[in-house]
Amino acid sequence: MNRHALPRLALAVALVACFGGPAALAQDDPHDLHQGHGQHAPALPTATDEADVDHSQHRPAAADDSGTDHAAMGHSMDHAGMDHSTMDHSGMDATAAPTQPRVPIPPLTDADRAAAFPELHHTMHHGDGVHGFLLVDRLEAWDGDHGTGQGWELQGWLGGDINRAWLRSEGEREGGETHAADIELLYGRAVSAWWDVVAGVRHDFAPGDSRSWAAVGVQGLAPYMFETQATAYFGESGRVEAVIEVEYELLLTNRLILQPAVEATFTGRDDADRGVASGLSSSEAGLRLRYEFTRRFAPYVGLVHERSHGGTADLRRDAGEPVHDTRWVVGLRTWF
Known part of the structure; x- marks a missing residue:
């Protein structure tokens, strides 16, 4: 043996004797030695007394367990022996959507429909007392092939929700002459929510001599939101006339x-x-486009076509009057 090796061997024996032998050196955590910059960590307990030791006092929170022998610490990591059927994996699949809502939606019942769409009765009032309304639906002028002209159509009512007095009037002037003008005074009673x-x-002022008619009819809102008026008129000498208007x-x-x-x-x-x-x-078709600056003030432009039919057209031809007329109109719609 080399004479220089003897001192080294003696030093090694002394270190082993001071620190508890090879078993103690084998239990040193290499990471604790590295973090302590060369300082030795205290020896870990053996497997026999491990249950009595609090591991949180010996291992740092950020310690790396890669060098720790878990088998010696009594922790079994054998996943093959684990019962996966008892584990809840529902939170592991982020793409799986639930088949039912978290809060089930109750089925729609007849009571729900009745609450959403109550049946309107005559006993349902918007308010007591007498109210009134006047709508000037057409107040227009034009410059057509047969001269300038003016036209109007208005209606209004006074009363409550069920019983009302109605006023209706319409007419036309052209070339300084009144070609048609009438006024109606009617009693109206609501028979349903919309009719x-x-x-x-x-009473007709023109054409021809003034005359009066008895009137009876219906008015209201037809399905698909069509405003409808249908009125029959009965005059002298068995004269009968019917007017139907839809808008x-x-x-x-x-x-x-x-x-x-x-x-x-x-x-x-x-x-x-x-x-x-x-x-x-006769028939008349109109198409009017209005802009409501306010609900009560709405100017409009439109296109109107009037035509006579059958024997009435023949009578107009014999009198030298036009059978049909198409004109552009400008006007105002307002209400009070």
Whole structure:
């Protein structure tokens, strides 16, 4: 043996004797030695007394367990022996969607439908007392092939929710002459949520001599939001006339509204004084586009076409009057 090796061997024996022999050196945590910059960590307990030791006092929170012998510490990591059927894996699959809502939605019942859409009765009032309303639906002018002209159509009521007095009037002037004008005073009673029955009188100022009619009809809101008026008129000498008017409001925007309207007049017998014959005597179709600056102030532009039919058209030809007329109109719609 080399003489220089003897001192080294003696030093090694002394170190082993001082620190408890090879078993103690084998239990040193190499990471604790590295973190302590060369200082030796205290010896860990053996497997026999491990249950009595608090491991949290010997291992740092960020310690690396890669060098620790878990088998000696009594922790079994054998996953093959674990019962996975008892483990809840529902939170592990993030893509799986539940088949039912967390809070089940109850099925829709007849009671729910009745609550959402209550049936309106005559006993349901908007308020007690007498109220009134006046709508000037058409107040317009035009410059057509047969001269300038003006036209109007208005209706209003006074009363409550069930019983009302109605006022209706319409007419036309062209070339400084009144071609048609009438006024109606009617009593109306609501018979359903959307329909009224009306009865009263109508007085014609033109064409021809003034005359009066008894009137009866219905008015209201037909399915698909069509405003409808159907009125029959009974005059002297068995004269009968029926007028049907339907209009619809198409909201292009909250303020820009397109209003198509169709009106047809039927006559029961020939009336030469008024220039009408039996059957479908005349019809009118209009398309008006209005802009509501406010709900009460809405100017509009429109296109109107009028036509006479059957025997009425023949009577107008014989009198040298036009059978049909198409014109652009400008006007105002307002209400009070």
